[in-house]
Amino acid sequence: MDSRGLIAAKHVQANTTLSSPISVTVIESPNVPTIGVGEGTWPSMRETLKKIGINEADLFSCCDASFKQASKFVHWENSQVALNNTTVNNQNHSYFHPFSLPVGNNQFDLGAQVGMHSPDQPLPFAQQVCYQSILCEQNLAPKQITLKAYDYIANYGYHLDAGKFSLLLKDHCIKQLNVKYISAHITSVNNDTNGDIASVSTQNNGDIQGDLFIDCSGAQSLLLGKHFNIPFCSQKNTLFNDTALAIQVPYEHENSPIASCTLSTAQTSGWIWNIGLQSRCGVGYVYSSQHTSDSSAEDELEQYLNSLNKTKNNANTSIRKLSFTPGYYEKFWHKNCVAVGMSLWFIEPLEASALAMIEQAAQMISEQLPVTKSTMAITAKRFNKKFITHWQQIIEFLKLHYVLSKRDDSEYWVDNRNPEPFPTRCKKCLNYGNIEHHHHLILRTVILCFLRQVINMFYTACTSTPGRVEKIMNKMKLYSGH
Numbered sequence: 001m002d003s004r005g006l007i008a009a010k011h012v013q014a015n016t017t018l019s020s021p022i023s024v025t026v027i028e029s030p031n032v033p034t035i036g037v038g039e040g041t042w043p044s045m046r047e048t049l050k051k052i053g054i055n056e057a058d059l060f061s062c063c064d065a066s067f068k069q070a071s072k073f074v075h076w077e078n079s080q081v082a083l084n085n086t087t088v089n090n091q092n093h094s095y096f097h098p099f100s101l102p103v104g105n106n107q108f109d110l111g112a113q114v115g116m117h118s119p120d121q122p123l124p125f126a127q128q129v130c131y132q133s134i135l136c137e138q139n140l141a142p143k144q145i146t147l148k149a150y151d152y153i154a155n156y157g158y159h160l161d162a163g164k165f166s167l168l169l170k171d172h173c174i175k176q177l178n179v180k181y182i183s184a185h186i187t188s189v190n191n192d193t194n195g196d197i198a199s200v201s202t203q204n205n206g207d208i209q210g211d212l213f214i215d216c217s218g219a220q221s222l223l224l225g226k227h228f229n230i231p232f233c234s235q236k237n238t239l240f241n242d243t244a245l246a247i248q249v250p251y252e253h254e255n256s257p258i259a260s261c262t263l264s265t266a267q268t269s270g271w272i273w274n275i276g277l278q279s280r281c282g283v284g285y286v287y288s289s290q291h292t293s294d295s296s297a298e299d300e301l302e303q304y305l306n307s308l309n310k311t312k313n314n315a316n317t318s319i320r321k322l323s324f325t326p327g328y329y330e331k332f333w334h335k336n337c338v339a340v341g342m343s344l345w346f347i348e349p350l351e352a353s354a355l356a357m358i359e360q361a362a363q364m365i366s367e368q369l370p371v372t373k374s375t376m377a378i379t380a381k382r383f384n385k386k387f388i389t390h391w392q393q394i395i396e397f398l399k400l401h402y403v404l405s406k407r408d409d410s411e412y413w414v415d416n417r418n419p420e421p422f423p424t425r426c427k428k429c430l431n432y433g434n435i436e437h438h439h440h441l442i443l444r445t446v447i448l449c450f451l452r453q454v455i456n457m458f459y460t461a462c463t464s465t466p467g468r469v470e471k472i473m474n475k476m477k478l479y480s481g482h
């Protein structure tokens, strides 16, 4: 039904194992734009793109894309002020969550080993167990130019222009996968006698029938939320962020280096993302509207831009405000309707998990697409169980970023560290080990274990070598392999 619905459509069209061919139709409103943000992906995107037949070179040339190897968290443990006023080891003010798994992963207890050789001045956890943070610090690419598309030395995903990515998907869907695309605004949803959806009515294209409806209508959740009234589980008590101010800023020079990790810099009431594409950076402040006003958030965003020698006046766009309610619907698949993307859930962009979850959902739908409606309830039950667990793990994973902070410089951080609303499993993880002593070591292991669980689900692939990639890799300095 939309651009990201195109990921679902393509998975279903490209992957379905049913013996009789199925027909997939995407309906997208000409009046409602896509959300237009979502520039960070996980490594799973490589496999998804390969599976649906998109050439990596096309991604780089059409979507302004660059490599993403990690997220770097700055000032999440201590505020800048705390660092200036104390003797806190400067290395502690940032840490990485790289996409490559730790060396020795699953072979021994990393948490117990790290720091053993220099307990007084331990390196950040990621640096002790993985080489990828060093690649990121030096703006190196995760692969050599001689490697095939989608192959890698260090595991990677992408930073990309969300709007251009939608267009690439749409074009590929229509031209290569025979997906029928209808530009039409849905006005109502019609049930059959069993309470399944029989059709959707549109403004200028009449009624459109179907057997299975994938709701990709974004935050309005037209089918699952509005039509079926599935209850929404707000997560606002656990994860407070509900607003973002986004802006696109140019590089200082044409040859400015492109960062190969997402920079996430903690602020007094949230955090700022900074994502480097080929031609510009996407920057945005995600914050809790309960803890700060829009104008204070804008001031902080401006201060951040100033620290990069940029101002909102030399930006490519004006500041755009986005509001969202963190949470998810109680059921994801109901009757003959399954929701994918923001029509199902959205928490906040930390760790950029939304697109990865869309890929996973699309894959499961395509693999388990019931042959007849009679088995739909079984698939729905399996789908709901699996994805509720995923969301809960992601919520815990995100919450740990805040819980593990030592910041107390604002109400936002004090509230975030208050153990009361922590999810239960989060509490269990926190009871593991001597937290104070091993704060920056063991707890990073806990975080990485969550990350590992999700990263482990994904795989890699290869096709042909792109030309445009070379330019980007040169800008990132070529990784020499040693």
Ligand SMILES: Cc1cc2nc3c(=O)[nH]c(=O)nc-3n(C[C@H](O)[C@H](O)[C@H](O)COP(=O)(O)OP(=O)(O)OC[C@H]3O[C@@H](n4cnc5c(N)ncnc54)[C@H](O)[C@@H]3O)c2cc1C
Binding pocket: 001, 002, 003, 004, 005, 027, 028, 029, 030, 031, 032, 033, 034, 035, 036, 037, 038, 039, 040, 041, 162, 184, 185, 186, 187, 216, 217, 218, 219, 220, 222, 244, 246, 284, 322, 324, 340, 341, 342, 343, 349, 352, 353, 354, 355, 356
């Ligand atoms: C601030 C912010 C930052 C984010 N950053 C990331 C990130 O770094 N990484 C990541 O993975 N995710 C990120 N996300 C999430 C990501 O943007 C979304 O998951 C992704 O864009 C998918 O959105 P969607 O397709 O579900 O919804 P939308 O993009 O809103 O699309 C909705 C579609 O439904 C159609 N539609 C709506 N109403 C009708 C109607 N009546 N009839 C017909 N069609 C209709 C619209 O035309 C549109 O095409 C971020 C989100 C936010 C808010």
